[in-house]
Amino acid sequence: MHEARTTCPYCGVGCGVTACVDNDEIVEVQGDPEHPANFGRLCVKGSALHETLGHHGRLTRPIVDGVETDWATALETVAKRLTEVREAQGPKALAAYLSGQLLTEDYYVANKLFKGFLGTPHLDTNSRLCMASAVAAYKRAFGADAVPCRYEDIEEAEVVVLVGSNLAWNHPVLYQRLRTAKQRNPLLRVVVIDPRVTDTCEIADLYLGVKPGSDARLFNGLLAWMAERDRLDRVYLERHTKGFEEALAAAREGDGSLEAIAADCDLDPERLETFFYWFASHLHVVTLYSQGINQSSSGTDKCNAIINCHLAGGKLGVPGAGPFSITGQPNAMGGREVGGLANQLAAHMDYDTPGARDRVARFWATDGLTPELPQGPGHKAIELFEAIERGEVQALWIMATNPAVSLPEANRVRAALEACPLVIVSECMADTDLLRYADIVLPASSWSEKDGTVTNSERCISRQRGLLPPPGEARHDWWIITEVARRLGFGEAFAYAHPGEIFDEHARLSGFENAGDTPDEGRRLFDISGLAGLDRAAYDALAPIQWPVTAAAPRGTPRLFEDARFATPDGRARLVPVRPRGPEQVLSEARPLRLNTGRVRDQWHTMTRTARSPRLMNHRAEPFIEIAPEDAQAYGVDDQQLARLVGAGGGEYRGRVRLSKGQRRGEVFVPMHWSDRFSGAARMGGLLAAHLDPVSGQPESKHGAVGLEPL
Ligand code: SF4
Numbered sequence: 001m002h003e004a005r006t007t008c009p010y011c012g013v014g015c016g017v018t019a020c021v022d023n024d025e026i027v028e029v030q031g032d033p034e035h036p037a038n039f040g041r042l043c044v045k046g047s048a049l050h051e052t053l054g055h056h057g058r059l060t061r062p063i064v065d066g067v068e069t070d071w072a073t074a075l076e077t078v079a080k081r082l083t084e085v086r087e088a089q090g091p092k093a094l095a096a097y098l099s100g101q102l103l104t105e106d107y108y109v110a111n112k113l114f115k116g117f118l119g120t121p122h123l124d125t126n127s128r129l130c131m132a133s134a135v136a137a138y139k140r141a142f143g144a145d146a147v148p149c150r151y152e153d154i155e156e157a158e159v160v161v162l163v164g165s166n167l168a169w170n171h172p173v174l175y176q177r178l179r180t181a182k183q184r185n186p187l188l189r190v191v192v193i194d195p196r197v198t199d200t201c202e203i204a205d206l207y208l209g210v211k212p213g214s215d216a217r218l219f220n221g222l223l224a225w226m227a228e229r230d231r232l233d234r235v236y237l238e239r240h241t242k243g244f245e246e247a248l249a250a251a252r253e254g255d256g257s258l259e260a261i262a263a264d265c266d267l268d269p270e271r272l273e274t275f276f277y278w279f280a281s282h283l284h285v286v287t288l289y290s291q292g293i294n295q296s297s298s299g300t301d302k303c304n305a306i307i308n309c310h311l312a313g314g315k316l317g318v319p320g321a322g323p324f325s326i327t328g329q330p331n332a333m334g335g336r337e338v339g340g341l342a343n344q345l346a347a348h349m350d351y352d353t354p355g356a357r358d359r360v361a362r363f364w365a366t367d368g369l370t371p372e373l374p375q376g377p378g379h380k381a382i383e384l385f386e387a388i389e390r391g392e393v394q395a396l397w398i399m400a401t402n403p404a405v406s407l408p409e410a411n412r413v414r415a416a417l418e419a420c421p422l423v424i425v426s427e428c429m430a431d432t433d434l435l436r437y438a439d440i441v442l443p444a445s446s447w448s449e450k451d452g453t454v455t456n457s458e459r460c461i462s463r464q465r466g467l468l469p470p471p472g473e474a475r476h477d478w479w480i481i482t483e484v485a486r487r488l489g490f491g492e493a494f495a496y497a498h499p500g501e502i503f504d505e506h507a508r509l510s511g512f513e514n515a516g517d518t519p520d521e522g523r524r525l526f527d528i529s530g531l532a533g534l535d536r537a538a539y540d541a542l543a544p545i546q547w548p549v550t551a552a553a554p555r556g557t558p559r560l561f562e563d564a565r566f567a568t569p570d571g572r573a574r575l576v577p578v579r580p581r582g583p584e585q586v587l588s589e590a591r592p593l594r595l596n597t598g599r600v601r602d603q604w605h606t607m608t609r610t611a612r613s614p615r616l617m618n619h620r621a622e623p624f625i626e627i628a629p630e631d632a633q634a635y636g637v638d639d640q641q642l643a644r645l646v647g648a649g650g651g652e653y654r655g656r657v658r659l660s661k662g663q664r665r666g667e668v669f670v671p672m673h674w675s676d677r678f679s680g681a682a683r684m685g686g687l688l689a690a691h692l693d694p695v696s697g698q699p700e701s702k703h704g705a706v707g708l709e710p711l
Contacts, residue, residue, distance in 0.1 A: 005032050006465040007454055008046045009101065009447035010604050012327035013037055013173045014456025015046055016544065019448070021467050026050040026448055031173075036544055037151060037456055043172030044602050044616065049447070051613040053468075059430045059443035060472025071473060075480075078397075078440055079487035081422050085395040086118065091372070093394040095122035095384055098340055099401035100130060100329025101605075103452030103464060105499040106477035107331070108338040108506045110399065111346060113481055115339070116364045116371040117490045121351075121378030122393060124342040126401040127332040128381035130291065132696040133299030134325035135336060140300070140576050140695075141307045143568035144525040145336055145348060148560040149286060149322035150458045150546065155181040156320030158282040161191045161275075163215060163306070164292020164702075168199035169601040171290075171326055171457075179203050191275055193218070194292060195596060196626075196669060197662025206274055209664060211266035212594055213703055215293060216580035219305035220251035221261035222276050223312055227251075231280035233314030240311075240564040243575040247308050250577035266664075280313065284320030291328060291598065295701040297584040299693045304576040311573050317561040326457045328599075333455035337526060337547075338506060342378035343697075347510045348526035351376050355513070363512050366492045380697030382407065382690050388416040395422035399477055400444065402606050404433045405675040408699045410685030411650040426477055429608045433675050444477050445470035447609075452478070452499045453542070459557075461528070462544045478502060500539035507532040511550070525567045530554050583703030584691035585648060593631070594667040595647065595704030597684050603673040623655035623682035625708070626669040632659055635708045642711040645670065647704050651686015654711065668706065 001022040008015045016035020020028040029049045033040035062074030085093050096114045098107060107125075114123040135145045142148070154160055155177060167175040182188045182203055192204040195212045210218060226232055227248055237244045254260070258276075262269040279285055287310065293302045307323045309315075316322040327333055339346035349356035357373050364371040379387050385407065387393045396417075407413045417423055417437035425438040428446040435441060451466035470476070478499055485494040496502050511529020530549035534542065545556040566573045587594065602619035604610045611617060625643055627635075637643045637657045645653040645668065653670055663669060674682040684701075691700040 004465055004467050005463070006448070006467065007330070007462045008042070008049065009330050009464070010045050011171055012329060012332060012457040013171050014330060014454060014460060014462055015042055015173050016462065017042070017046065017049065019050070019467055024468055026053055026467065035462070037458070037460060038173045041173045041176050044619070045604060045610060048613045048616050051615060052609045053448060054612070055471040057430055058471045058474065059427055059441065060474055061443060062473070063441040065439060071475070074440060074442060075483045075487055078424055078484050082118070082395055083488065085422060089394050091119035092122065093392065094118050094120045095379070095393045095395070096397045096399070097381070097384065097401065097403060098123065098125040098335065098399050100125065100127045100327070100332035100335055101400040102335065102477060103331060103450055103454060103499070104334035104338060104506065105452040105502040106399070106481070107335045107340045108502050109478050109481045109485070109494065109496070111339045112364060113485050113490070113494070115345065115373060116360070117369070117485065117488070117493065119372040119374060121342060121374035121376065122384055122387070123340065123378060124381045124384055125335050125340050126381070126403070126406065127329060127335050128341065128697060129295070129406065129699060129701065130328040131294055131325060131332050132341065132380070132698040133294040133296070133693050134289070134303050135341070136300040136696040137303030137307060138325070140304055141311070141574050142561070142566045146525050146560050146567065147325060147457065147459055148316050149324040150558045151177065153286050153320050153322055153324070153559070154178055154288070156284060157188065157286040158284040158320065159189045159191065159278050161193065161279065161285065161287040162200060163193040163287060163289045164294070165288055165290035165326060166194065166198040166200050166598065167288065168202070170328070170599050172601065174326065175200065189278055191278065195664050195667060206271060206278070208267055208271060208275060212596065212667065213296065213583045214265040214580070216298060216302045216305045216578050217261060218265045219302070219309055220578055220580060221256070222279060222309050223248060223251040223305070224256050225258070225276045226280045226309065226312055229280065232312050236314030236564070237312060240566070241573045241575055243577070244312065246577045247575035250579055253579065279309065283313070283315060283318065285310070285313070285315045286320065286322055286324055288324050288326055290326045292702055294698055296703060297691045297693050297700040298581040299698050300695040301578045301581070305578040308575045308578065311575055317559065317564055319559070330456070331454040333457065333459065334453065337455060342380050342384070345373065347506070348524060353524070359513050360509070363509050364493060369490060369493050382692055382699055383697065385413050385416045388420050394420065396420055397424040397426070398434065399426040402432055402434045402675070404437065405606050405683055405685055406672070407685050408688035408690040408701065409649045410683050413685070426480060428474070432606070432608060442480050443472065443474040444480065445474050449474070450476055453503060455547070459546045460544050461547060463542050498536060500534065500536050503539060504532055504534060584700055585689050585703050585705045587705045591647065591705040591707045592666070593706050593708055595645070595687060595706045596667060596669045597672050597701050597704070598669065600671045600673065603671070605673065606675050607673045620671065623653070623671060623674040624658045625653070625655045626658045626660045626663050627708070628663040628665050629659045629661065631665055632657060635710070637708065637710045644709050644711050645687055645706040647687030647706040648689035649686045651683055652681050653684060653687050654681045668708065
């Protein structure tokens with residue numbers, strides 16, 4: 001028996017895990033006492049990790065056209081069919097759809113193959129559904145997709161604002177840290193802004209049951225309130241920002257009275273003013289926001305409305321302060337780092353980053369190979385499936401995600417997959433809703449088998465270590481991609497023997513031609529060149545570290561913007577004028593209820609792993625529809641009765657009614673996890689229409705419109 005350190009594969013907190021390994025089995029897991037994300041804590045999901053393992057139900061052999069085969073045949077077939085589509089239709093007929101579950105090394109080689117050598121820009125990820133609006137807003141405000149805070153800031157704050165985040169269920173260890181901080185410091189105030197009363201409210205000093213979609217109006221109101229009461233940091237605004245007057249003018253449009261803002265947000269004016277006063281009168285304020293803000297057709301604006309308030313009060317770059325986006329997935333951040341979004345190129349460089357295309361092409365070139373990088377961005381997730389539907393994209397490689405369940409208008413997505421001439425799926429499990437659409441299935445390794453790195457919500461890079469051999473012929477994603485690249489003739493550029501070599505290349509690319517003190521001189525914020533050149537032993541032993549990691553900051557950078565210099569050409573942050581917009585999915589006579597969606601505490605995504613633990617299934621064993629008792633009565637349904645929701649996404653959702661006094665009137669909540677595999681018809685994606693944020697391309701998953709009827 002031996003102990004090994006790794007990282008939890010679930011949420012964006014990124015907790016360190018110590019696993020007890022005995023004879024190729026993990027018999028126990030505990031929180032790693034030395035990992036800076038959790039210092040020994042784990043939540044229920046994390047502590048049940050060893051209960052979800054085992055070879056039962058795993059994919060163990062490649063499958064081509066429904067027939068099991070060997071790897072050589074499968075890899076040759078993938079390469080041959082991708083080549084045929086590329087030659088017949090051009091590079092833009094190829095696409096990849098990745099996942100925040102992949103490790104950074106997997107992401108890196110996939111991005112390099114598709115954008116660098118196959119020449120298609122169409123590589124996107126399910127992280128588009130999770131945090132794309134937060135990314136876009138950080139870029140608009142700071143000139144870079146850069147989370148300014150670290151977790152300790154939450155503990156050092158005087159006020160913590162949780163908006164659009166059920167932290168207690170979705171980032172439980174961060175919630176535990178906040179709860180402990182509050183016990184230690186009773187003066188720490190917690191504000192929860194959420195349409196639903198959730199378990200997170202247990203530690204709230206102030207709860208604002210905001211009307212869905214009105215967050216931008218609320219934070220615009222806060223900005224105007226701060227200006228009127230002279231609660232701005234004028235010196236900070238003057239020296240370090242631009243755009244304040246324009247942002248304030250937008251915030252002041254319409255009726256700016258407290259009563260009018262409260263009415264628009266459906267809040268009590270006194271409680272609203274208490275929040276404004278607490279926010280404005282403390283320097284050390286952290287605003288934590290998550291999918292409740294991001295999953296909106298105006299998610300980027302909502303994020304910027306929050307950031308505007310922090311900039312206006314100088315509440316960032318100091319301990320216990322900052323606008324802090326918490327990612328949903330374990331490696332949504334790592335995917336962003338390698339360029340795993342369709343609007344990115346590589347290493348946090350976009351297509352419009354000066355010199356980026358040439359720089360990346362030169363870096364990826366070998367003696368015999370010249371990369372052919374696309375000229376501009378590709379299709380973001382929803383647009384990608386629309387392009388498949390139109391027949392423009394003819395070959396799609398999906399890795400570690402299940403768009404047949406999770407995307408809005410899921411039935412349309414399924415039809416697009418059905419019609420797509422070539423669908424390749426890399427997957428761990430033998431039974432998912434997606435596999436029926438796959439022409440080629442590639443068995444992938446899973447958590448506890450995979451070896452590489454992930455980056456959590458506070459920019460902390462951690463090792464996820466391979467502790468067990470994969471079952472049967474399952475292989476690591478980076479290996480599969482690399483072997484296909486070799487068969488496509490790009491072997492020279494993909495000559496990796498170990499994920500440590502990929503990480504080294506990724507680290508070198510982040511620092512390649514990244515000199516100077518300002519962005520004008522070529523400085524890019526994402527730089528981990530200080531981690532380049534690690535040998536195998538050093539990579540294996542890599543301790544958690546927050547980027548940037550450079551020669552000047554060899555121990556990493558816990559907090560950004562302490563010097564108030566931002567990654568914009570002039571070094572100043574930008575306040576963005578925000579004009580609030582309501583949800584695009586409109587209520588109607590047939591669909592009069594506002595639909596909210598989200599996770600439950602003990603499940604993860606489409607439950608392929610967590611459903612294997614009876615302990616985790618005990619928490620919520622079946623799909624449900626949460627509704628206010630008054631609405632239940634009006635719609636003729638009782639607690640525990642089966643009911644049906646119908647939505648604009650072309651599908652329906654059947655679940656058991658749960659009466660909840662914490663649910664606002666006129667609204668329902670359903671969990672996102674269930675699919676055809678576990679229930680006849682409880683796919684959240686079938687209820688939602690595909691309305692997107694125009695800047696980030698993130699779908700409006702929090703604001704559906706549905707009808708309800710008893711079964
Ligand atoms: Fe895993 Fe998140 Fe729980 Fe930590 S909080 S143990 S990362 S699921």
